[in-house]
Amino acid sequence: xxxxxxxxxxxxxxxxxxxxxxxxxxxxxxxxxxxxxxxxxxxxxxxxxxxxxxxxxxxxxxxxxxxxxxxxxxxxxxxxxxxxxxxxxxxxxxxxxxxxxxxxxxxxxxxxxxxxxxxxxxxxxxxxxxxxxxxxxxxxxxxxxxxxxxxxxxxxxxxxxxxxxxxxxxxxxxxxxxxxxxxxxxxxxxxxxxxxxxxxxxxxxxxxxxxxxxxxxxxxxxxxxxxxxxxxxxxxxxxxxxxxxxxxxxxxxxxxxxxxxxxxxxxxxxxxxxxxxxxxxxxxxxxxxxxxxxxxx
Amino acid sequence: xxxxxxxxxxxxxxxxxxxxxxxxxxxxxxxxxxxxxxxxxxxxxxxxxxxxxxxxxxxxxxxxxxxxxxxxxxxxxxxxxxxxxxxxxxxxxxxxxxxxxxxxxxxxxxxxxxxxxxxxxxxxxxxxxxxxxxxxxxxxxxxxxxxxxxxxxxxxxxxxxxxxxxxxxxxxxxxxxxxxxxxxxxxxxxxxxxxxxxxxxxxxxxxxxxxxxxxxxxxxxxxxxxxxxxxxxxxxxxxxxxxxxxxxxxxxxxxxxxxxxxxxxxxxxx
Numbered sequence: 001x002x003x004x005x006x007x008x009x010x011x012x013x014x015x016x017x018x019x020x021x022x023x024x025x026x027x028x029x030x031x032x033x034x035x036x037x038x039x040x041x042x043x044x045x046x047x048x049x050x051x052x053x054x055x056x057x058x059x060x061x062x063x064x065x066x067x068x069x070x071x072x073x074x075x076x077x078x079x080x081x082x083x084x085x086x087x088x089x090x091x092x093x094x095x096x097x098x099x100x101x102x103x104x105x106x107x108x109x110x111x112x113x114x115x116x117x118x119x120x121x122x123x124x125x126x127x128x129x130x131x132x133x134x135x136x137x138x139x140x141x142x143x144x145x146x147x148x149x150x151x152x153x154x155x156x157x158x159x160x161x162x163x164x165x166x167x168x169x170x171x172x173x174x175x176x177x178x179x180x181x182x183x184x185x186x187x188x189x190x191x192x193x194x195x196x197x198x199x200x201x202x203x204x205x206x207x208x209x210x211x212x213x214x215x216x217x218x219x220x221x222x223x224x225x226x227x228x229x230x231x232x233x234x235x236x237x238x239x240x241x242x243x244x245x246x247x248x249x250x251x252x253x254x255x256x257x258x259x260x261x262x263x264x265x266x267x268x269x270x271x272x273x274x275x276x277x278x279x280x281x282x283x284x285x286x287x288x289x290x291x292x293x294x295x296x297x
Numbered sequence: 298x299x300x301x302x303x304x305x306x307x308x309x310x311x312x313x314x315x316x317x318x319x320x321x322x323x324x325x326x327x328x329x330x331x332x333x334x335x336x337x338x339x340x341x342x343x344x345x346x347x348x349x350x351x352x353x354x355x356x357x358x359x360x361x362x363x364x365x366x367x368x369x370x371x372x373x374x375x376x377x378x379x380x381x382x383x384x385x386x387x388x389x390x391x392x393x394x395x396x397x398x399x400x401x402x403x404x405x406x407x408x409x410x411x412x413x414x415x416x417x418x419x420x421x422x423x424x425x426x427x428x429x430x431x432x433x434x435x436x437x438x439x440x441x442x443x444x445x446x447x448x449x450x451x452x453x454x455x456x457x458x459x460x461x462x463x464x465x466x467x468x469x470x471x472x473x474x475x476x477x478x479x480x481x482x483x484x485x486x487x488x489x490x491x492x493x494x495x496x497x498x499x500x501x502x503x504x505x506x507x508x509x510x511x512x513x514x515x516x517x518x519x520x521x522x523x524x525x526x527x528x529x530x531x532x533x534x535x536x537x538x539x540x541x542x543x544x545x546x547x548x549x550x551x552x553x554x555x556x557x558x559x560x561x562x563x564x565x566x567x
Contacts (some may be wrong), residue, residue, distance in 0.1 A: 076438040079332040090436040094504040103398045103445035125487035126474035180383045182364035236379035292380040
């Protein structure tokens with residue numbers, strides 16, 4: 001087995017301006033925020049970004065004016081409202097959007113995982129989602145029945161970044177038995193070309209081997225794995241820590257203006273030396289107050 | 298009845314009304330998101346309505362909520378943080394959201410509840426962008442599974458407050474297709490039969506007229522006038538010949554909502 005444990009620096013180094021990147025997580029869970037802050041600090045720009053239900057990861061990238069094009073099912077801040085920076089980016093015309101509904105995005109991920117150019121759906125007839133995207137959604141006749149179906153193009157990105165619960169140095173990533181499953185992280189991992197995973201904790205390979213059915217991302221699929229505790233902060237990593245309500249409120253308040261958002265990124269992404277420094281800045285006591293693991297971690 | 302009209306809220310009225318639409322063994326989809334009034338419309342009222350139906354006449358009715366299939370609705374936590382969602386008890390929690398998508402496409406859902414920033418006379422909805430799609434005045438959240446709900450669920454119920462900015466002649470972007478351009482135009486696009494069943498607002502209830510498939514006023518909530526309703530709409534709906542009053546919740550329904558279903562005012566707060 002090949003060792004894939006590395007640093008955030010090394011893992012993310014291949015991602016340059018102009019790249020296409022899929023980000024995992026859904027709503028207020030496991031957004032790869034530490035990785036995103038790192039990309040922002042490096043000044044990466046002009047990204048084509050794909051996600052499932054994107055929140056902080058996508059909005060921070062939008063605040064950094066790092067997104068050229070977005071494709072996915074949702075960008076918002078869940079119970080914290082609309083995504084202020086993404087809104088500004090789209091409304092100014094800076095970010096080009098192609099919306100996809102959930103069955104469309106699922107089909108796109110499964111197509112990529114199977115090495116197919118597309119899979120068919122029959123969800124979007126009459127919808128402007130299809131009408132405004134003839135390049136990626138095309139109607140054709142079912143070869144068996146002749147009825148119309150819609151081909152949706154495979155979700156192919158150069159890189160995929162996922163934040164997971166725990167993994168070993170070989171890149172095997174495991175989920176807990178009870179978790180919030182409302183996401184598409186595993187299908188995204190299966191569809192990935194170059195997969196970078198950050199995890200809350202690196203555990204021994206022996207621990208992984210004892211319960212292999214919990215490995216939802218096999219190391220075989222992974223290019224690099226990095227230990228990044230609290231890597232989803234300020235959102236939750238379900239079963240380990242909750243969303244940081246105070247930080248989220250502060251984020252929303254500061255992001256009322258583009259200047260406020262830039263100052264937020266200066267403070268939390270650009271002026272901190274690394275993720276450890278970020279955690280120091282948030283404070284150990286504050287992070288401990290978000291813990292929901294009951295000591296399991 | 299008149300004595301009672303002052304003793305229930307509009308949210309309780311809507312909840313009891315929607316509960317009566319739920320049939321035994323219905324599978325209903327409810328979303329998880331948003332805050333404030335939008336939460337009440339999209340999550341709070343639907344969950345309370347299905348629970349009320351379970352307790353009254355539809356013990357086999359159940360919910361797919363987030364990615365929880367048949368969550369236990371008998372206890373609503375006082376605070377809805379991520380961890381309370383993670384540990385909500387349920388019959389099943391499929392490995393990813395793709396399972397729900399598959400069930401949607403195979404038409405496993407009987408009921409769904411949706412709201413929108415814009416809705417037109419044929420029940421087409423917009424949650425994507427206000428203004429021009431490429432450079433909108435207001436960029437909204439995108440689309441989530443609203444297109445699937447409108448395409449595949451047998452009886453979609455739209456729960457939205459009556460407002461001229463919401464009820465518009467033409468939506469700026471068709472996120473989800475309702476009865477499209479009316480008549481048989483929905484199935485002519487390639488979509489299957491269906492489309493929204495009812496639009497339940499804070500002032501009145503609408504259905505879609507047979508034939509034209511245009512939105513039709515069918516009942517006014519107690520104390521609301523027809524003029525008040527029409528003034529809050531950006532288009533003129535059809536009006537049912539049997540225009541009546543939305544039936545008020547009975548004492549038992551109110552007792553269940555207040556004491557058993559939502560004692561902490563989490564679901565019907567605003």
